Amino acid sequence: MADPKVQSETSEAPVSKRRGKFVLSALVLLMVLGAVWGKTAWVNFCQWQAEKKLSDRQTDRALEWITRAYQADAQNPRTLLIQSRVHRRNSQIEAAVADLTRLHQLTGTTDDLQREQWLVEAQVGDLQNLERNLADMLIDPRGRAADICETYVNSCMLNYRFNDAKRMLEVWQADFPQDPLPHYYRGRILEHQGGWDQAVAEFETALNLDSEHIPSAYNLARVKLAQNQVEAALKNYRICTNLQPDHAAALVGTAVCLRMQQDVETARQKLEQARQLPDAQVVKDFRSVGDPVYVARSAILLEQGQLELAAGNYDQAVTHLKEALQRNPKDRKARLALANALRGQGKLDAAQEQLKIVEETQEAIKRLDECFDQLQLDLNNADLRAEIGAIFLKYISEDQGVVWLKNALYYDPENQLAKQTLSEYYEKQQIPPDQSSIQ
Incomplete structure (x- = not known):
């Protein structure tokens, strides 16, 4: 007869092996589920952070968070939708369209996708679909009422429909009385229409609501400069650079004020600081305060040329201004300054050639102003x-x-x-x- 101890050991061996396999399988399953659950939790967290930053108008931080979510799961529909919103808010329209295209491939046409598509269209001036569905979107804004209002106002401004923009601003301001943006946009409209004192009041109200609102400080500075209040303009440009020391548009504005105060050396330093910034940041900074891309392309070089022209350094002025025109051949201010710099060099024929182009452009702009006046009617x-x-x-x-x-x-x-x-x-x-x- 076999030893009972040996028999027991041999009979328990298969049981132990089966138990070991079960434990190992369970561990593997838990690791897989943990990885899936962990990934899902991470994506959800990144999406939440991106939407929160977007709501706070911190679009750079929103882009960082939604990029993390996209890297973790590029096929997540909610990630693509939020990413499209972030790109739209950053004026990266092609990227926003690409996001929506991928989203459509995954989900087909959905209500959220259509809404975002209407907002993207409005961002580039096509109001047709947004306007048709505006009432429904504002009745059920899904937490994005201010975004809808802002996009509509921007599109109206692109279309020179200022009265429609003002009506929306009243609604926006009534629903969000602590938001500085309705005052900021109303200020920009008033500035465009020549109501400088009213524009100043709106920009100042915006700053009272949010003392760190760079676009309001910048536009207030620009109006003050147009009113020849150089010290007041400089004060507001410095509000911008105190908040963001490398803000390209504010650095250029500061240099303009310093030139007018004949502080040439400090103005040079500010412009050189701006020249060190990447082109993408320069464009972004100018766009963030309402200036178009074509202004951003040549603004720094234009002011460097203006500064050296005012200082009588004609050779340096010509160098800067020619480079400015390479970046933006349609910059009439740079061309006029170049004509003056060439005249300073004694190159009268070359200066006259530039002046002819300037005169033709000024005639076209005169007609443009007439068209705008007629369009209001x-x-x-x-x-x-x-x-x-x-x-x-x-x-x-x-x-x-x-x-x-x-x-x-x-x-x-x-x-x-x-x-x-x-x-x-x-x-x-x-x-x-x-x-x-x-x-």
Whole structure:
């Protein structure tokens, strides 16, 4: 007979092996589930942080968080939707469209996707869908009422529909009385319409609500400078640089004030500081305070040229101003300053050539102002919008020109001037028309 102890040991061996396999399998399953649950929790946390930062208008921080979520799971529909919102708020329209395209591939057409698409369209001036659905979106804003209001106001301003923008600002301000943005946007509209004292009051109100609102401080400084209140302008530009020492637009504004105070050396230092910044940051800083991209491209070099021209350093002025015109050939201020610098060098014929271009541009801008005045009396006039677009395209900014020409086609899809001008532009740029729907 076998030893009972041996028999017991041999009979327990298979049981122990089975138990060991079960424990190992359970551990593996728990690790897999833990990884999945951990990944899901991380993505959800990143999404929450991104939406919170977006609500606080910290778009850079929002982009950092949603990028983390995307890196963890590039197929998550909610991540793509939030990422599109962040890109739109950063004026990265092509990236926003790409996000929505990928989202549509995953989910098809959804209510949230459509809403975001309408906001993207409005961001570039196409108000048709947003306006048609605006009431429903504001009745059920889903926590984004201020974003909807801001996008609508921006689009109205692009379309020169200032009265519609002002009406929305009243609604926005009533619902969010502590938000500085309604006052900021009203100030910009009033500044554009020449109501400088009223604009000052609005910018100051915005700063009373949020003393760290850089766009309000910057635009207040610009109005003060236009009113020749140099010290007051400098004070407000310094509010901006105290909050963000490397703010490109504020550094240039500070340099302008210092030039007017004849503090040439300090002005040079500010401009050199701005020159060290990456081009992407320069554009971003100017856009964040309401200045268009075409201004940002040449602003630093233009002021460097103006500074050296005022100091009588004509050779240096010519160098800076020619580079400014390489970056933005349509910058009439740079061209006029270049003409004066060339005259200072004794190159009268070259100066006269530049002045001829300036005079032609100024005549076009005179007509542009007339078109804007007429447009206020007939906002649906596609012919005026097409003419504005054609002038922008040739003399001021191609990007702005394209926006206005497409805007004319929104009001009249068969407008011949808009269609022909866009067709010629796309042919010159070698851009297929079906790939130019959003620029």
